[in-house]
Structures are given as structure tokens and as C-alpha cells.
Amino acid sequence: MPRVAHALVALSLLLAGCAPPAKDAERPLRITTTVSMLTDLVRTIGGERVIVHGLMGAGVDPHLYKPTIGDVAKLDDADLILYIGLHLEGRMAELFHKMARAGRPVIGVAEALNPERLIRTSEQSYDPHVWFDPLLWGEVASAVADALSAADPERRAFYQRNAAIYQAQLGALDAYIRARIAEIPVERRVLITAHDAFGYFGARYGLEVIGLQGINTATEAGARDVQALAELIARRQIRSIFVETSVSPNTIRAVQAAAQARGWPVAIGGALFSDALGDEGSPEGTYFGMMQHNVETIVEGLK
Ligand code: ZN
Numbered sequence: 001m002p003r004v005a006h007a008l009v010a011l012s013l014l015l016a017g018c019a020p021p022a023k024d025a026e027r028p029l030r031i032t033t034t035v036s037m038l039t040d041l042v043r044t045i046g047g048e049r050v051i052v053h054g055l056m057g058a059g060v061d062p063h064l065y066k067p068t069i070g071d072v073a074k075l076d077d078a079d080l081i082l083y084i085g086l087h088l089e090g091r092m093a094e095l096f097h098k099m100a101r102a103g104r105p106v107i108g109v110a111e112a113l114n115p116e117r118l119i120r121t122s123e124q125s126y127d128p129h130v131w132f133d134p135l136l137w138g139e140v141a142s143a144v145a146d147a148l149s150a151a152d153p154e155r156r157a158f159y160q161r162n163a164a165i166y167q168a169q170l171g172a173l174d175a176y177i178r179a180r181i182a183e184i185p186v187e188r189r190v191l192i193t194a195h196d197a198f199g200y201f202g203a204r205y206g207l208e209v210i211g212l213q214g215i216n217t218a219t220e221a222g223a224r225d226v227q228a229l230a231e232l233i234a235r236r237q238i239r240s241i242f243v244e245t246s247v248s249p250n251t252i253r254a255v256q257a258a259a260q261a262r263g264w265p266v267a268i269g270g271a272l273f274s275d276a277l278g279d280e281g282s283p284e285g286t287y288f289g290m291m292q293h294n295v296e297t298i299v300e301g302l303k
Contacts, residue, residue, distance in 0.1 A: 088128035132201035197274035230258030240269030240301035269301025
């Protein structure tokens with residue numbers, strides 16, 4: 001196990017040991033979240049003081065996700081609803097806005113970030129995939145700790161301390177990623193995926209990122225996009241491109257076939273977790289395990 005992984009395990013144990021003694025019959029906060037990165041974050045900051053229902057599990061694409069009847073019940077039941085926002089949960093935004101107008105505690109955690117820290121994608125919109133910059137994700141952790149503290153002011157110190165420990169883990173992760181990416185020769189630092197989820201990752205670690213489908217998977221790639229990307233891959237002799245666990249692999253396979261037709265044998269470097277963690281209970285079912293998997297897959301595919 002790499003040294004950073006040991007450090008992360010040690011920090012996790014420290015975090016687990018931080019929970020205050022359970023107070024008699026006090027009911028934990030019931031929180032409903034959307035994507036699994038956020039579910040994992042809220043469970044980490046809230047510890048035993050929260051019961052978190054995540055609506056979107058492994059392999060689920062938040063851009064296309066429509067709430068079910070069961071989801072509406074979980075939302076009605078919640079003391080607090082946390083989502084990413086910035087149009088990530090495209091088909092749920094309307095419902096969240098309606099609930100907020102009705103006075104329900106609903107917070108889009110990425111919308112609480114300083115816009116200057118965000119990647120602008122048009123005059124009116126920002127890239128919502130903020131978890132791929134660990135330091136920005138640390139700011140989301142602060143926003144979550146603030147939201148939990150507002151809902152449960154007696155435990156403010158507990159939530160804030162957990163957020164601080166989580167941010168220390170993110171700092172270690174950031175150093176680990178920087179060291180691993182440095183193993184890829186500079187001219188090969190090009191990350192090609194099914195959709196544009198890795199903008200923050202590329203900006204932080206110096207990779208050029210190209211997503212076939214843009215920021216939102218609702219816009220489908222056309223045959224011309226596939227050919228243009230294949231041409232770029234062949235011209236620049238890119239070794240590997242990547243599928244994503246929450247997006248159909250068909251478009252990336254089409255790009256691979258089109259590059260091969262041009263005489264360049266590009267490989268599929270593996271599957272990255274972009275908009276959902278892995279299965280609960282697997283190493284990739286946590287934020288840190290997901291990031292480590294992605295970094296190892298990217299480095300092996302490109303170096
Ligand atoms: Zn996405």
C-alpha cells in the first residue's frame with residue numbers, strides 16, 4: 001500500500017474516533033443527498049449524528065436522473081436536503097427550487113462556493129464537477145459542516161472538527177495526485193473521456209482534458225464529433241482514452257474504432273468514476289478510494 005494510503009487510513013481512524021459519546025434519545029439528523037460523492041462526504045462530516053439517504057448510487061448519471069416516487073418520500077421525510085447544484089442534477093433542479101420556495105431546508109452545496117473558484121462554461125453557467133479538485137471539495141466540506149451546524153447548532157464543534165480532519169486528508173490526497181501525475185511525460189498529459197467531467201482535475205494537475213459530450217451528458221455526441229476526436233487522437237498519437245462508469249461506453253468505443261480506422265491503435269485505458277462512486281463497500285465506494293482508482297488508471301494509461 002502506498003504511504004499516502006496508510007496516512008489516509010490513519011486519518012480515517014482518527015476521524016472515526018472523533019464522534020462524541022451518543023446522547024441518550026436524541027434523534028440523528030435525517031439528510032437526503034443526491035450523488036454518492038456528496039453522500040460519502042455528508043456521512044463523514046456528520047458521523048453518527050446523521051442518517052443519510054443518497055438517491056443516486058453506483059453507475060447513476062446525475063445529469064439524466066429523474067426522481068422516483070420513493071425519492072420524493074425520502075425528500076419529504078428529510079430534515080435537510082443537500083445536493084450539488086450548478087445544474088448537475090438537471091432533472092431535479094425544478095423540484096429542489098420548488099421545495100426551497102416552500103420553505104424546506106434545501107442547499108446546493110456547490111452553489112455556496114465562491115464563483116471565482118469555479119470554471120465558467122458560459123455566461124450563465126459553471127462546471128458542476130467540483131469534487132475533482134480536492135481543495136475545492138474541501139470548501140464543499142466546509143459548506144456541509146455549516147449546513148449541519150445550522151440544523152444542529154449544539155454539535156457545531158463536532159461537525160467543524162470533522163470537516164477540518166477531512167480537509168487534512170484532502171491535502172494529503174492532493175500531494176499524492178500531484179506526485180503520481182508527475183510520472184506522465186508532459187506531452188502525454190491529455191485526458192480524453194466520454195463527457196467533460198474532469199475540468200477541475202485537469203486545471204489543478206496540468207492535464208489537457210477533452211470530453212466527447214461536453215459538460216452535460218444530455219447532449220449527445222454526433223458522428224462528426226466522433227470523427228474529429230479520432231483525428232486529433234491519431235494526429236497527436238494519444239495512447240489511451242477512457243470510459244466512465246456512469247456513461248455508456250459506446251461513444252468512446254466508436255472513437256477508438258474511428259482512430260483505428262485512421263491507423264492509430266489507441267487503447268481504452270480503463271473505466272473512470274466520474275459522476276458516481278463505485279459500489280458501496282468496495283474501495284471505490286468512498287471518495288478517497290474513487291480518486292485513487294482514477295489516478296492510478298489515468299497514470300497507467302498515459303505514461
Ligand atoms: Zn457529469
